[in-house]
Amino acid sequence: MDNFKSKYRYSLILFRELVITDFKIRYQGSALGYLWSLLRPLFMFGILYFVFVHFLRIGAGVEYWPVAMLLGMVLWGFFSEVTSNGMNAIVSRGDVIRKINFPKYVIILASSASALINLLFNLIVIAVFMWVSGVDLHPVALIAPFYVLELLIFGIGLAFLLSVLQVYFRDTAYIWEIISQALFYGSAVIYPVSVVIDQSAFLAKVLLLNPVAQSIQDVRHVLISDVNLTLTQLTSVWWMLVPAGIVVVTFIFGAWLFKKHSPNFAENI
Amino acid sequence: MNNSIAVSVKGVSKNFSLPQERITSIKSGIVNVFRKKNKNLEVQYALKNVSFDIKKGEFFGIVGRNGSGKSTLLKIISSIYKPDSGTVLVNGSLVPFIELGVGFNPELSGRENVYLNSALLGFSKKQVDEMYDDIVEFAELGKFIDQKLKNYSSGMQVRLAFSVAVRANSDILILDEILAVGDEAFQKKCYEYFAQLKNNNKTVILVTHSMENVTRFCDRALILDNGKVVTMGSVKRVTEEYTRQNAQASDPKALKGKKSSKTNDFADIKLVLKNGNNKITEAFYDGIEDRIINIDTELVIKKDISKKVFISLLIKNINGEVITRIATEDIQGETERIGYLKRGDKIKIKSSIQNIFGEGSYYIALSLKSVDRAESYVESEDHAKFTVAGLGTNGFSLRPDNKITLIKE
Numbered sequence: 001m002d003n004f005k006s007k008y009r010y011s012l013i014l015f016r017e018l019v020i021t022d023f024k025i026r027y028q029g030s031a032l033g034y035l036w037s038l039l040r041p042l043f044m045f046g047i048l049y050f051v052f053v054h055f056l057r058i059g060a061g062v063e064y065w066p067v068a069m070l071l072g073m074v075l076w077g078f079f080s081e082v083t084s085n086g087m088n089a090i091v092s093r094g095d096v097i098r099k100i101n102f103p104k105y106v107i108i109l110a111s112s113a114s115a116l117i118n119l120l121f122n123l124i125v126i127a128v129f130m131w132v133s134g135v136d137l138h139p140v141a142l143i144a145p146f147y148v149l150e151l152l153i154f155g156i157g158l159a160f161l162l163s164v165l166q167v168y169f170r171d172t173a174y175i176w177e178i179i180s181q182a183l184f185y186g187s188a189v190i191y192p193v194s195v196v197i198d199q200s201a202f203l204a205k206v207l208l209l210n211p212v213a214q215s216i217q218d219v220r221h222v223l224i225s226d227v228n229l230t231l232t233q234l235t236s237v238w239w240m241l242v243p244a245g246i247v248v249v250t251f252i253f254g255a256w257l258f259k260k261h262s263p264n265f266a267e268n269i
Numbered sequence: 270m271n272n273s274i275a276v277s278v279k280g281v282s283k284n285f286s287l288p289q290e291r292i293t294s295i296k297s298g299i300v301n302v303f304r305k306k307n308k309n310l311e312v313q314y315a316l317k318n319v320s321f322d323i324k325k326g327e328f329f330g331i332v333g334r335n336g337s338g339k340s341t342l343l344k345i346i347s348s349i350y351k352p353d354s355g356t357v358l359v360n361g362s363l364v365p366f367i368e369l370g371v372g373f374n375p376e377l378s379g380r381e382n383v384y385l386n387s388a389l390l391g392f393s394k395k396q397v398d399e400m401y402d403d404i405v406e407f408a409e410l411g412k413f414i415d416q417k418l419k420n421y422s423s424g425m426q427v428r429l430a431f432s433v434a435v436r437a438n439s440d441i442l443i444l445d446e447i448l449a450v451g452d453e454a455f456q457k458k459c460y461e462y463f464a465q466l467k468n469n470n471k472t473v474i475l476v477t478h479s480m481e482n483v484t485r486f487c488d489r490a491l492i493l494d495n496g497k498v499v500t501m502g503s504v505k506r507v508t509e510e511y512t513r514q515n516a517q518a519s520d521p522k523a524l525k526g527k528k529s530s531k532t533n534d535f536a537d538i539k540l541v542l543k544n545g546n547n548k549i550t551e552a553f554y555d556g557i558e559d560r561i562i563n564i565d566t567e568l569v570i571k572k573d574i575s576k577k578v579f580i581s582l583l584i585k586n587i588n589g590e591v592i593t594r595i596a597t598e599d600i601q602g603e604t605e606r607i608g609y610l611k612r613g614d615k616i617k618i619k620s621s622i623q624n625i626f627g628e629g630s631y632y633i634a635l636s637l638k639s640v641d642r643a644e645s646y647v648e649s650e651d652h653a654k655f656t657v658a659g660l661g662t663n664g665f666s667l668r669p670d671n672k673i674t675l676i677k678e
Contacts, residue, residue: 264351
């Protein structure tokens with residue numbers, strides 16, 4: 001028990017320090033420093049907002065679509081950061097892993113936490129856009145964090161899995177980049193689900209079985225507008241078990257694989 | 270586990286598969302699956318069935334030449350590597366120092382790196398806060414502490430890392446001798462720290478190839494060679510064995526001693542080392558017969574030499590620094606006795622010197638030069654080698670009555 005406690009204490013100390021370091025290094029040497037965490041998404045969203053409102057008319061019929069799209073972009077960016085940073089986290093900390101033994105999962109969790117911090121900054125900017133667009137917040141918005149948590153758990157599960165593969169096969173990064181692109185266009189990030197429904201309702205249902213598409217769509221639904229139809233609306237509550245199952249299985253399998261292989265990291269990196 | 274044991278290593282083996290080309294891409298992974306025989310794999314033993322116990326409060330040395338498996342063993346004890354078979358039991362907290370400043374990031378300030386490095390050693394922020402001032406003071410960095418690490422000299426970086434490392438308050442410490450790099454002042458600090466650990470009865474595992482350090486700090490030691498424990502036990506036993514092994518490694522005949530013969534245009538040279546009992550040897554231990562080193566040199570001149578000459582022997586340490594010099598010109602009248610050398614002349618020099626040397630290996634350089642230094646006829650660096658071991662760091666006490674006799678035939 002004592003041993004367990006001290007091990008847990010060590011993980012916590014490391015986690016804290018790794019997250020702080022990550023955050024400090026991110027804006028190292030820039031004049032505005034941490035302010036960029038807010039300015040960068042603000043300008044990027046400004047450009048996208050402009051483009052989507054005035055040129056692309058993809059989601060023209062959807063209420064508050066530009067903001068919904070930005071929110072999707074932010075959530076996708078978060079998922080992408082958790083998975084790709086997590087994937088490279090073990091390999092890039094190789095020098096430390098070769099010299100001292102410590103719980104390796106902390107590295108993955110710390111890199112996810114950094115992504116989460118980044119997400120929070122982005123969400124502040126999103127809130128500004130929501131306010132500007134005149135979106136009304138309803139109490140149901142309080143559920144949104146749970147969907148973000150779902151996305152986070154899915155991302156961490158994949159990060160565990162990918163980081164192990166990346167240690168043994170450096171091709172993993174390139175393969176994941178391709179899969180990630182496919183997932184991006186398959187997750188209704190830059191187009192509304194209604195566009196897919198117009199083509200085929202069946203296709204829209206299949207698309208929303210993907211946990212990334214489902215969680216992003218659910219966050220849009222509760223935060224921005226109920227015109228963003230969710231999986232449960234298109235099918236039934238029971239179908240939620242599919243994306244939830246994918247998330248749980250991915251996480252458990254990823255964590256199991258990671259735990260199994262982490263003692264071999266030092267000699268294989 | 271017995272409560273007086275700090276680290277117990279039982280039957281530990283480790284091998285590394287060394288593919289000539291490491292499989293890091295899926296393509297080569299797949300290709301290899303389809304090859305029936307994987308020719309690329311070459312299994313190399315790093316450790317073979319290694320077992321030993323380290324008692325609490327013991328200063329334990331692990332010695333071995335490069336590639337003997339020391340580092341692998343170190344990493345297995347520190348659970349950085351997993352052994353293929355066998356077990357390692359560690360009783361208490363353990364901090365390995367395979368390298369100083371693990372996790373140091375050049376983009377962060379000295380202060381931030383202190384916190385990061387300390388976290389890896391298991392210190393919470395609060396603990397670091399408390400000892401922060403001491404760390405900075407010990408590192409002698411002053412106001413540099415808030416500069417980015419990339420602006421530090423390597424010496425400053427090492428000092429900072431070391432200042433954090435000495436704070437580690439674990440039950441068992443693993444130290445790599447490589448830590449003691451840097452300038453003399455820093456080395457001194459390191460060795461003071463080692464000595465302090467010894468005085469505080471810490472359990473320490475020291476990995477080294479310096480016998481001097483083993484003698485100075487360790488209570489017991491073991492020698493690794495090719496991944497196997499060759500000798501384990503008292504420091505005296507281990508140092509003797511190590512020296513014998515090293516001598517053998519550089520020359521298989523060395524244990525018995527040998528005649529070093531060399532030749533050049535002007536002379537054929539033979540040089541033989543003997544102990545006080547006139548037994549040919551290259552290794553000198555702590556016996557009474559080892560207190561004398563007899564060097565017999567024989568030169569057969571092959572060409573007429575028109576100038577007056579002198580013959581000298583230089584004894585150098587492993588760094589090439591001259592420890593002592595024996596020269597015929599130092600002795601009154603010897604230069605005249607040698608006279609002008611003609612083809613076919615044979616000169617024998619028997620010199621007997623006190624073994625005043627500390628532990629280590631020494632090289633003998635021989636030269637034949639004109640008295641006016643204008644001509645150098647023979648200059649043979651590293652002509653012979655001898656090793657002194659098992660004495661502790663002090664060596665025999667100094668009794669300067671070196672003798673030299675010369676016979677001209």
